[in-house]
Amino acid sequence: MNLNIAIPIGIAIVIFVAVLLYKISTKRMHKLIKYIPSILFAISICLMYLKILFISKGYEAISDIVVIIFLAIGLGISLLGAIIIEIINKKKLTH
Numbered sequence: 001m002n003l004n005i006a007i008p009i010g011i012a013i014v015i016f017v018a019v020l021l022y023k024i025s026t027k028r029m030h031k032l033i034k035y036i037p038s039i040l041f042a043i044s045i046c047l048m049y050l051k052i053l054f055i056s057k058g059y060e061a062i063s064d065i066v067v068i069i070f071l072a073i074g075l076g077i078s079l080l081g082a083i084i085i086e087i088i089n090k091k092k093l094t095h
Contacts, residue, residue: 017043034082041075 021036045068052064 034085035079037078038075038082041071041078045071045075 017040021032021039024032048064048068048071052061052068056064
């Protein structure tokens with residue numbers, strides 16, 4: 001894919017996801033806000049996997065797998081952080 005086409009498409013996707021998550025989070029209180037990084041990491045992993053399947057050729061797939069590993073680590077850390085925040089908030093409400 002041409003870089004002149006890929007960058008605007010990527011920016012448009014990021015803006016669309018940000019607006020979508022903002023609209024959802026304003027309607028459903030603030031419970032979803034702490035999961036936004038996890039959702040974005042998961043979407044990024046899916047997009048990188050699709051890139052491996054359809055676009056990558058030769059040794060490009062190896063670097064894409066490394067990126068997926070880093071994204072998965074970020075996903076795990078952000079989920080752990082969201083769960084810790086959830087536990088802390090529940091403890092504050094009970095005390």
